[in-house]
Amino acid sequence: MESVWYDFLTNNVLVFTVLIGLSVLIIMYVIKLFKEEEVRENMKSDKLTVYPEKKKDQSQGGKRKKKIAESRWTGKHDKYVYSHPWILTSLKGHTGKVLDMDFSSNGKFLASCDDAGAVFLWDTKDLALKDRKSLRVNIEFDHATSVKWSPDSKAFIISKFNENAVEVYKVDKKKDGWLTASKAFTFPKHHETDVISMDIAPNGKFIMSCSNKTDLVVWDLKGQKLAVLDTYLMNNTRAKISPCGKFIVVSGFSPDAKVWEVIFNKSGEFQDVKPIKELTLSGHTSGVYDVAFDVDSSHMATVSKDGTWHMYDTKVSYKLGENARLLKSGEYEKSGNTALIALSPNAEVLAIATSNNVALYSTWTTELDYKIENVYEDTITAIMFDSTGKYLLTAGDKQIRVFHNVTGYKCDIATAKEKLKENVTSATKERLLSLIKENQNFLDNIDHK
Structure with missing residues (x-):
């Protein structure tokens, strides 16, 4: 009688163990499905931030500073628009x-x-x-x-x-x-x-x-x-x-x-x-x-x-x-x-x-x-x-x-005007007046950009 009762208990314990194990696996699988669905929803709504893996510093001397690494990999300056x-x-x-x-x-x-x-x-x-x-x-x-x-x-x-x-x-x-x-x-x-x-x-x-x-x-x-x-x-x-x-x-x-x-x-x-x-x-x-x-x-x-x-x-x-x-x-x-x-x-x-x-x-x-x-x-x-x-x-x-170098164009005009005050040849005078005109036209175009 004891042998029959022992066999009954042993078999049922094995059955219960298997059932518990299967239940745990099912629960874990369901949780995983919920998490994957949540990630997909977050990605659709742009709520998930993906951080790129940082590259390792290959410097031999160990002298590379933190601020250099930051400016290189974080893309700090990529969005700066300048005009x-x-x-x-x-x-x-x-x-x-x-x-x-x-x-x-x-x-x-x-x-x-x-x-x-x-x-x-x-x-x-x-x-x-x-x-x-x-x-x-x-x-x-x-x-x-x-x-x-x-x-x-x-x-x-x-x-x-x-x-x-x-x-x-x-x-x-x-x-x-x-x-x-x-x-x-x-x-x-x-x-x-x-x-x-x-x-x-x-x-x-x-x-x-x-x-x-x-x-x-x-x-x-x-x-x-x-x-x-x-x-x-x-x-x-x-x-x-x-x-x-x-x-x-x-x-x-x-x-x-x-x-x-x-x-x-x-x-x-x-x-x-x-x-x-x-x-x-x-x-x-x-x-x-x-x-x-x-x-x-x-x-x-x-x-x-x-x-x-x-x-x-x-x-x-x-x-x-x-x-x-x-x-x-x-x-x-x-x-x-x-x-x-x-x-x-x-x-x-x-x-x-x-x-x-x-x-x-x-x-x-x-x-x-x-x-x-x-x-x-x-x-x-x-x-x-x-x-x-x-x-x-x-x-x-x-x-x-x-x-x-807009300041340079202005200085060229000032220099040419000073030279015109000197006793220059007609050819030099014509060249200086032409330089003044060209530089002034450039400045006018820059001002109206």
């Missing part, structure tokens, strides 16, 4: 914040770099074109903070963010006439802290790199050190090579921007780097943020933490003891903790970028002519004039914006 009557075009394609840009010496190409690890080469023979060719060059496991064209336009060089090193890329032409680029070699590492400036001499004789401390290196084109300098500025803010290829100008914590001459002998062999005290750019009362040049290095300009800008006459006989002369000074509206400066090729227009605005000054009057506001959501990272002086370029967010 201005002076704007000619915008160069779009970067997926990260544009940090630097440079024109090739032949004026056909513009190179730009971003914090997403790309360098773009743009066809800029005609800046008015809306659709233009571009080539994206990826920087492996790093990104470029500076980019410069070689004087022959057959290569570009970058300074790498994580490695603090200079790298060279060779540029060739494909059969269809467009460009291709490949890494050639990397310079040996010297700087232990951030490289804030890198440049190549227009004569092709040397390359310069400068850290945010006080060290500056002069290299040959093969990556051999020619000289290592201590700027004694406590910290460097900017270093640039002059368009004549002879001078390196460095700004920093000091109220003076210092100048060095890089000397080669007649056979082209490097000899020395010497400080030129006569060309020291003095007159500010606080640190200098940035320096700029006109087309032939006869004028240099500085912008300072003290809220002023200066322009100097540097076409002097410094070897005979003649000092650079302060020609013009003006004030600018400070915003943020830095400022960028650019000087037009003819030295008649000076542009200063602070935060996301650009102020344009006439160096004739030293007065503010116009302020282009809110160019980007974030700060402007670079400004420059093209070789003709007709356009002002700004870099920031994920775009390069190209503006008409």
